Amino acid sequence: MSTTTTIDPKTGVLPLLEGSTWPGADAALDAVHSLPVPTVKTEDWKYTRVGRLFHAPYAAPKGDAAVTLPERLPFPATRVVFVNGHFRSDLSDDLRAQEGVVVDSLARQVGNGLLKAHYGTLAPIGDRLFTAMNTAAPTDGTALVVFKGVKLAQPLHILHLTTAAGQLVQPRDLFLVQEGAEAEVVIERGSLAPDAGTSLVNSVRECFVAQGARLTVHQVQHEAAGPACIAFEGVRVEAGGWFSIDTTTLDSSLVRNDLRVSLAGPEAHAELNGVYVIDGTTHCDNHTYIGHDVPDCTSDELYKGIVAGKATGVFNGKVQVERDAQRTRAYQSNANILQGDDARVFTKPELEIYADDVKCSHGCTIGRLDEKALFYLRSRGVSEAEARRMLAHAFTTDVLERIANEAWRDHLAALIDAKLDAL
Amino acid sequence: MAPDTDDILREVTSKEYAYGFVTDIESEKAAKGLNEDIVRFISRKKEEPEWMLEWRLEAFRTWQRMEEPHWAHVHYPKIDYQNAYYYSAPKKKPTLNSLDEADPELVKTFEKLGISLEEQKRLAGVAVDVVFDSVSVKTTFQAALKEKGIIFCSFSEAVREHPELVKKYLGTVVPRTDNYFAALNSAVFSDGSFCYIPPGVRCPMELSTYFRINEAMTGQFERTLLIADEGAYVSYLEGCTAPIRDEHQLHAAVVELVALKDAEIKYSTVQNWYPGDKDGKGGIYNFVTKRGLCLGDRSKISWTQVETGSAITWKYPSCVLKGDHSTGEFYSVAVTNNRQQADTGTKMTHIGKGTKSTIVSKGISAGLSNNSYRGLVKIGKGAKGARNFSQCDSLLLGDRCGAHTFPYIESENPTAMVEHEATTSKIGEDQIFYLNQRGIGTEKAVSLIVNGYCKDVLNQLPMEFAVEAQKLLAVSLEGSVG
Numbered sequence: 001m002s003t004t005t006t007i008d009p010k011t012g013v014l015p016l017l018e019g020s021t022w023p024g025a026d027a028a029l030d031a032v033h034s035l036p037v038p039t040v041k042t043e044d045w046k047y048t049r050v051g052r053l054f055h056a057p058y059a060a061p062k063g064d065a066a067v068t069l070p071e072r073l074p075f076p077a078t079r080v081v082f083v084n085g086h087f088r089s090d091l092s093d094d095l096r097a098q099e100g101v102v103v104d105s106l107a108r109q110v111g112n113g114l115l116k117a118h119y120g121t122l123a124p125i126g127d128r129l130f131t132a133m134n135t136a137a138p139t140d141g142t143a144l145v146v147f148k149g150v151k152l153a154q155p156l157h158i159l160h161l162t163t164a165a166g167q168l169v170q171p172r173d174l175f176l177v178q179e180g181a182e183a184e185v186v187i188e189r190g191s192l193a194p195d196a197g198t199s200l201v202n203s204v205r206e207c208f209v210a211q212g213a214r215l216t217v218h219q220v221q222h223e224a225a226g227p228a229c230i231a232f233e234g235v236r237v238e239a240g241g242w243f244s245i246d247t248t249t250l251d252s253s254l255v256r257n258d259l260r261v262s263l264a265g266p267e268a269h270a271e272l273n274g275v276y277v278i279d280g281t282t283h284c285d286n287h288t289y290i291g292h293d294v295p296d297c298t299s300d301e302l303y304k305g306i307v308a309g310k311a312t313g314v315f316n317g318k319v320q321v322e323r324d325a326q327r328t329r330a331y332q333s334n335a336n337i338l339q340g341d342d343a344r345v346f347t348k349p350e351l352e353i354y355a356d357d358v359k360c361s362h363g364c365t366i367g368r369l370d371e372k373a374l375f376y377l378r379s380r381g382v383s384e385a386e387a388r389r390m391l392a393h394a395f396t397t398d399v400l401e402r403i404a405n406e407a408w409r410d411h412l413a414a415l416i417d418a419k420l421d422a423l
Numbered sequence: 424m425a426p427d428t429d430d431i432l433r434e435v436t437s438k439e440y441a442y443g444f445v446t447d448i449e450s451e452k453a454a455k456g457l458n459e460d461i462v463r464f465i466s467r468k469k470e471e472p473e474w475m476l477e478w479r480l481e482a483f484r485t486w487q488r489m490e491e492p493h494w495a496h497v498h499y500p501k502i503d504y505q506n507a508y509y510y511s512a513p514k515k516k517p518t519l520n521s522l523d524e525a526d527p528e529l530v531k532t533f534e535k536l537g538i539s540l541e542e543q544k545r546l547a548g549v550a551v552d553v554v555f556d557s558v559s560v561k562t563t564f565q566a567a568l569k570e571k572g573i574i575f576c577s578f579s580e581a582v583r584e585h586p587e588l589v590k591k592y593l594g595t596v597v598p599r600t601d602n603y604f605a606a607l608n609s610a611v612f613s614d615g616s617f618c619y620i621p622p623g624v625r626c627p628m629e630l631s632t633y634f635r636i637n638e639a640m641t642g643q644f645e646r647t648l649l650i651a652d653e654g655a656y657v658s659y660l661e662g663c664t665a666p667i668r669d670e671h672q673l674h675a676a677v678v679e680l681v682a683l684k685d686a687e688i689k690y691s692t693v694q695n696w697y698p699g700d701k702d703g704k705g706g707i708y709n710f711v712t713k714r715g716l717c718l719g720d721r722s723k724i725s726w727t728q729v730e731t732g733s734a735i736t737w738k739y740p741s742c743v744l745k746g747d748h749s750t751g752e753f754y755s756v757a758v759t760n761n762r763q764q765a766d767t768g769t770k771m772t773h774i775g776k777g778t779k780s781t782i783v784s785k786g787i788s789a790g791l792s793n794n795s796y797r798g799l800v801k802i803g804k805g806a807k808g809a810r811n812f813s814q815c816d817s818l819l820l821g822d823r824c825g826a827h828t829f830p831y832i833e834s835e836n837p838t839a840m841v842e843h844e845a846t847t848s849k850i851g852e853d854q855i856f857y858l859n860q861r862g863i864g865t866e867k868a869v870s871l872i873v874n875g876y877c878k879d880v881l882n883q884l885p886m887e888f889a890v891e892a893q894k895l896l897a898v899s900l901e902g903s904v905g
Contacts, residue, residue: 043494324822338837341804349843351828352496356819356849363844366802366834 009037012057013133016168020137022107023116028125028135035129047314047346048256048285053200053228058168061085061139061199065163070190075407077157077186078103084162085139085169085201100150102143106174109143115174122206122234122260130230134204138172141205146181146213155184155218155405162227165195169227173205177213184216184405191226197253199227206234209241211265217245218408221252222415228254239265246273246403248412249284250419256285263290263297272301275399275412277392277419279309279340286314292321292328295355301332304399306392308339308423317362318350325355332362337369337395339423369395392420453510459483462610465510469579469613472586482599482609489603495766496795496827497735499708502673509611509644568626574619575630578646581617588619592650596679596716596743604675604737605712608644612677615645620655620686629885631660647678651686653719658689660888671699671734676711684719684746689727691884692740693892696732701790703762706734713740714770717749717778725752726769727883729892734763739797741770744778744806751780754880758896759792759824768798768815768830773806773839782813783879788824795827800841802834809839817847818876820869870896 008014010032017029037054038045063086072079080103081091087105089095095103102109109115125132142158160171177183189201209215221229229252237243249255261270276284290299299319307313315334336345349362369391377387396416403409453464462483466476491502568575574585581589599609616632632647651657661678674696680688690713699706709732715724726740742751753769771780780800788794796815817826828845850872858868873896874881881889 326822336834338834338839340837343837344835345833347832349828349830349845351817351845351847352825353817353819353827353847354825356822356824358819359846359848361844361846362828363842364830364832365840365842366832367840367842368837 009051009054012054013168016058016060017133017136022135022138023110024120024125025136028132031125031132032129032136035127035132037129044287047312048254048283050230050256053230053254056166056198058200059166061167061169062164063088067091067161067163067192070159073157073186074411075155077155079157079159080142082140082158082160082171084164084167085141085160085171087140098150098153100147101152102145103156104143106138106141106143106172110174114145114176115143118176118206118208119174120206122208122236123204123232128232128258130202131204131232134170134172134202134232137170138204139170141172141174141203144173144175144183144185146177146183148178149180151182152184155186155408157186157188160187160189160201162189162191162196162199162201162223163193165193165198167199169199169201171201171203173203175205175207175215177207177209177215179210180212181210182214184218186218186220186408188220189223189226189229191223194225196223196227197225201227201229203229203231205232207236207243209235209237209243211238212240213238214242215244216405218403218405218412219245219247220250220412220415221248221255222250222419224251226252228252230256232258233260235259235261235270237261237263237265237268237270239267241265241268243269244271244273244404246275246399246412247286248274248416249276249278250415251278252282252284254283257287259286259288261288261290261299263292263299264294266294266296268297270299271402272299272303273399273402274303274305275396275416276303276305276307276313277396277416277423278305278307278311278313279423280311281309282311284311284313285316287316289318289320290330292319292325292330294322295324295326295328297325298329299331302399302402303334304336304396305345306337306339306395306420306423307343307345310340310342312343313345315347315364316350317348318352319360319362321353321355321358321360323354326357328355328358328360330358330360334364335395336364336366337392338366339368389420393417452508455508456505457507457509457611461509465611465613468510469582471579471582474586474590475582478593478599479610482606483611485600486603486606486610489606491603495737495797496793496829497737497764497766499671499735499764502708504607507673510613567628571624571627572621573624573626574617576617578612578615578617578648581648585617585619588650589617589648592648592679592681594679596681596714597677597712602712604710605677608646608675608677608712612644612646615647615676616649617647618649618657618659620651620657622653622655624655626655626657629658629660631662633662643672643674643676645676647676649679649688649690650681651683651688653683654685655683656687658885659691660885661690661692662695662891671706671708673708673710674733678711678713678740680715680724682715682717682719682722682724682749685721686719687723687725688715689725690715690740691888692728692730693888693895694728694730694732694736695895698732698761698763699734701761703734706763707732709733709736709738711738713738714743715741715751716743717746717751717775719749720746720775721748722746723750723752725754725883727754727880728756729880729884729895730755730757730765730767731895733765736763736765736767738767739769741772742780743772743774744780745774747775748777749775750778753780753782753784754883755784756787756877756880756892756896757784757794758787759789759794761790761792763790763792765793766795766797768796770799771801771811772799773802773809773811776805776807776809778806778809780811782811782815784813784815785877785880786815786817786826787820787873787876788817788826789820791823793825793827795829796845797829799831800833800843802836802839802841804835806836807838809836811839811841813843815843815845816876817845818873819847819849
C-alpha cells in the first residue's frame with residue numbers, strides 16, 4: 001500500500017467556491033468535493049486534458065476594472081457587458097427598452113419565482129465537476145426572459161471581457177423563451193490583457209425554449225492568448241419549438257464546449273452548427289448531445305474545422321433516440337482539414353438508437369484540401385496560397401450558409417477569412 | 424404493412440436454435456474453479472514444456488490483478504469465474520489414423536452440424552481442425568498440407584512439435600496483458616489451431632476450424648495462432664456452435680494473425696453460438712480478442728465475420744498496420760434477436776506509410792436486442808498518406824431493439840484521409856410493398872432486402888461459407904418485420 005497522501009488538486013479553487021448564497025450552492029459544493037478532476041481515463045475527457053487548470057490557485061474575479069469597449073457589431077443589437085464575469089450596467093445599453101422582455105443580471109433576478117423554478121434544472125451537478133464548480137459560486141450572468149408571444153426587437157449582444165490573469169470567472173446564464181416567443185442572442189468573448197491566458201472561464205448556460213418558441217444563439221470565441229474556456233449549455237426544447245446555435249472558435253488556448261440539447265416535445269427541432277479554424281497550440285473540443293426524447297423531432301448538426309500548426313480539434317457528437325421516439329430524423333456531420341504535421345483531430349460521432357422508425361445518419365471525414373481542386377485553380381493562374389484560401393473559405397461556407405441572420409453571417413465570414421489569411 | 428407481420432414475428436421469436444443438441448460423449452474434466460493448480464493441471468494434461476507453463480502462470484497472475492472491463496454497451500450479471508470448468512476433453516482414445524476410427528458419436532455430431540468431415544474432405548477440399556469443448560479432435564488433410572510445407576495442427580501439437588515458432592510469435596500480437604479476457608485465455612487456453620504458411624506458398628485449400636462447446640458449465644478458451652511468412656497466402660474459416668443450456672457459458676478466445684512481407688491472410692468467421700432462449704436464458708458469452716499484425720510491407724489482413732449467435736458478443740477483430748503499404752479490411756454482419764447483445768467492431772491502427780483500411784459493418788437488430796458498432800481508426804504520426812474508409816449501417820426490425828454506433832477516429836497526420844459514415848433506419852415499407860405487389864410474401868421480401876443489405880459483406884466470404892451465412896441470416900431473422 002502506498003503511504004503517500006494525495007493532495008486534492010482542487011485546493012486551488014475550493015476557497016473561491018465557499019460561502020455563496022446562490023440557490024443550490026451548498027449541494028454543489030459538496031459535489032465539488034466528491035467529484036474527481038477528469039483525466040484522460042475519463043471517457044468524456046479522453047482527448048482534453050484539464051489537469052493543468054488546477055495547478056495554480058485562482059483569484060476572485062474583479063468586476064470594477066476600467067475597460068475600453070470594442071467596436072459594436074455591424075448591425076443593431078442590444079449590448080450587455082460583463083467584465084470578468086461581473087455585470088456592468090454602466091457599460092451596457094438600456095435593457096428596459098422592450099415591453100415583455102427581461103434582460104438583467106442573473107444574480108439580481110435568480111430569486112424571482114419564475115427564474116428560480118427553472119434555475120439548475122438543465123445543468124445537473126452530479127457527474128460533471130465544472131458544472132458543480134459553477135453552481136457552487138457563479139460570478140454572474142444574463143437572465144433573459146421573453147414572455148409569451150413576444151419577439152425580441154433586436155438581437156441581444158452579450159459581451160464578456162477578461163481583463164486580468166489568474167482569475168476564476170464563472171458566468172451563469174438563464175434564458176427563458178416562453179410560448180410562441182422569439183429571441184436571438186450573440187455571445188462574444190474578448191480578452192483585454194495579454195496575460196489573461198492563465199485565467200479560467202467556466203460557464204454554464206441553461207436555455208428553455210417553450211412550445212412553438214424560437215431561440216437562436218450565435219457564439220464566437222476569438223481571443224488570442226485568452227483564458228481557458230470550459231462551457232456547458234443545457235437546452236430543453238418543447239413541442240414545436242426551434243433551437244439553433246452556431247459556435248465559432250478562432251482563437252483561444254483551451255476551449256471545451258459541452259452542448260446538451262433535449263428535444264422534449266413533438267416536432268421540436270434543433271440545429272447545431274460549428275466552425276473551428278485553429279492554429280498555434282489551441283485545443284478546441286466540441287461535445288454535443290442531442291436527446292430525441294419524444295417522437296417526431298428533427299435535428300441537424302454540422303461541425304467543420306481547419307486544424308493547423310500544433311492545434312488539436314476534438315469533436316464528440318452523440319445522438320440518442322429514446323424508445324418510442326418514432327419518426328425521428330437526425331443528421332450529424334463533422335468534417336476536418338488537417339494542416340501542419342503536428343496538428344491532430346479526434347472525432348467520435350455516436351448514435352444510440354432505441355426506436356425503429358427513424359432515419360439517422362452521421363458522417364465524418366478527416367483529410368486535407370482536395371489536391372485536384374488546388375490543381376484546377378492553379379492551372380487557371382491562381383497562386384497556391386490564394387487557391388488554398390479559396391478552398392478553405394468554401395469549406396467553411398457550408399456551415400455559414402445555414403445561418404439565417406445575414407448580417408451575422410457576413411460578420412462571421414469576415415472574421416473567419418481574416419483568420420484563414422493568418423494561418 | 425402486411426397484416427401477417429405479427430404472426431411472422433411471433434414465429435421468429437419462437438424459432439429454436441437448430442444446433443442445440445448435446446452429444447453424449449464421455450469426457451474428462453478438471454475440477455471446478457480457477458487457481459494456479461488448474462493452470463498447472465491443464466498444462467500437464469497437454470504435456471507442455473516448462474516454458475509454456477511459466478507463460479501461463481505469468482498470464483494467470485496478470486489476470487488476477489486486472490479488473491473485468493465494463494465499458495462495452497452490454498449488460499450481464501456478474502460472472503463467477505470459480506463456478507466453471509476450465510478443462511473438458513473427450514475421453515482419451517487411442518490415436519486415430521483416419522476419421523473412420525473416430526468416436527461415431529462425434530462424427531454424428533459433426534454431421535448434424537452440417538460439417539461432415541468426410542464430405543468436406545471429398546468435396547470442398549477444406550482442411551478442418553475441430554475443437555470440441557477444449558481439445559482439438561481431428562485435423563484433416565494434414566498430409567496434403569505437409570507436402571507444401573504448411574503446418575496446420577492443434578495448438579498443443581504445435582507447442583510440442585514447433586516450439587521455436589510458437590515461442591517467437593505467441594503473445595506478440597495480443598500480449599497477455601492486453602485485456603482481462605485475453606489474460607484469462609492466456610492462462611487457461613486448452614487448445615486451438617496453429618498454422619504456419621512458409622514463404623511464397625499459396626495455401627491450396629481453405630483451412631478451417633470448427634469450435635463446439637458441449638459439456639455443461641464449461642468455458643471454452645481456444646487460442647489460434649496463424650503466421651503467413653513472406654509472400655504466403657491463406658484463407659481461414661472458423662465456425663462455432665454450442666448446445667442449449669440454461670446457464671451462460673463463457674467463450675474467451677484469442678486469435679493472433681501475423682502477416683510478414685507481401686503475405687495475405689483472409690480470416691472468415693461464422694459465429695453461431697447458442698444465443699439463449701427468447702427470454703434471455705442461457706447462451707454463450709462470447710468475449711473474444713482477435714487481432715492481426717501486418718508486420719511486413721505490402722501485407723494484407725482481411726477479417727470477415729457473420730455474427731448471429733451468442734447471448735453477448737464482445738469482439739473487435741483488429742489490424743495493426745505496421746508494414747508500409749499494408750492493408751487491413753473488416754467486413755461484418757452482426758445480427759441480434761430476442762435478448763441478444765452485441766458490441767462489436769474493429770480497430771485499425773495505421774503505423775506504416777501508405778497504409779489502407781476498409782471497414783464495412785452491417786448491424787441488424789430485432790426483438791429486444793441491442794447491437795452496437797464500436798470501432799477505432801487511429802492514424803499515427805508516421806502514417807503518411809494513410810487511407811481509411813468506414814461504413815457502418817444499422818437496420819432496426821421492431822421497436823423494442825436498439826442500434827448504436829460508437830466510432831473513434833483519431834488522426835495525427837495531415838496527409839491521411841479518413842472517411843466515416845453511418846446510417847440507421849428500418850426496412851422501408853415502400854420496399855416491402857414493392858415486393859409484395861409483385862407476389863413476393865413479406866417474409867421472403869424481408870429476407871431479400873436483408874440479404875441485399877448485407878451483400879457487401881457476404882460477397883467477401885468463401886463460397887461454402889456464404890451459403891451457410893445466408894441460411895443463418897434467414898433463420899435468425901425470418902420475417903421479423905417491425
